[in-house]
Amino acid sequence: MQRIIKKYSIPFMAWPFMLMTGLCMAQSYPCAWWPAPCPNTSAISLADEVPTRKRNGALDEGLAFQRKMRNQLTDILQKTARQNGWQVYQLTDEYFDGPPFQFISFSDWEATPYEKRPPVWDDLAFIIIVNKDSLMQWRKWTESFLQQMNKNMNNESIEALQQEQIKNTTEFTESSIVLVHFGINSYNVTTGMQDAQQRSLIPQHPLQVPGAFYAGLLVNKRSPDIDAYKLNYKGYFFNDPAAVATILFGDFQPRNAYNNWRPAFEKPLHFLGSHIA
Secondary structure (H helix, E strand, C coil): CCCCCCEEECCEECCCCCCCCCCCECCECCCCCCCCCCCCHHHHHHHCCHHHHHHCCCCHHHHHHHHHHHHHHHHHHHHHHHHHCCEEEEEEEEECCCCCCCCCCHHHHHHCCHHHCCCCCEEEEEEEECCHHHHHHHHHHHHHHHHHHCCCCCHHHHHHHHHHHHHHHHHHHHHHEEEEEEEECCCCECCCCECCCCCECCCCEECCCCCCCEEEEEECCCCCCCCCCCECCCCCCECCCCEEEEEECCCECCCCCCCCECECCCCCCCEECCEEC
């Protein structure tokens, strides 16, 4: 299976996952999709808790916009999945309801009417099951692997199992699932992969996508390790994915020193003596 991750950025990203060692016993699964990543049901339900979000500063107009975007993007993925015989489910919904940047106080921002506020951001992630048979084989192997891990083994046996874990987790995730991330009005846009200096890696191959500000494919030159397919703390990127396709729609500023994009609506302040430009 070709090692491809898709990231469509508004941003919009994709691909594989690392198994959750020790989380389940045979026939008792954390979710119906295990060992693929399970939905973050808490984050998804919190996104729909309107009273709580309004206390955090969200306005009805902004919440309506976020629901509209989530519904439309879900419809697009569901349509694509039906056309290809795939299955899709939402992984998480991460949002921010406060002031968008550090350049405005909460009280000033709260007093600003909706039509004059900078847009707030929302991050949606989905998993596409592109091969259910492969997913079922992944499950069977994971159950067997966990049973072996529960046995008394020497260091040599454990090391051999870890190498098997890396190899099989890589193969099963890349043949079973795609992780798709939609970043809407993100403050900071990266490719999802970084170098040792924490700079976003620049995609090597341009992609032709009508209407896109930028589109490129980044193929990971590093071999996967035991942490390669673990979700990051937000749950819409993998630690070291096989490849990332980055597609940006809208207006963005040029890349900064860390190869990150900023949306055009965000204008950094420059201090010149006692004056602010």
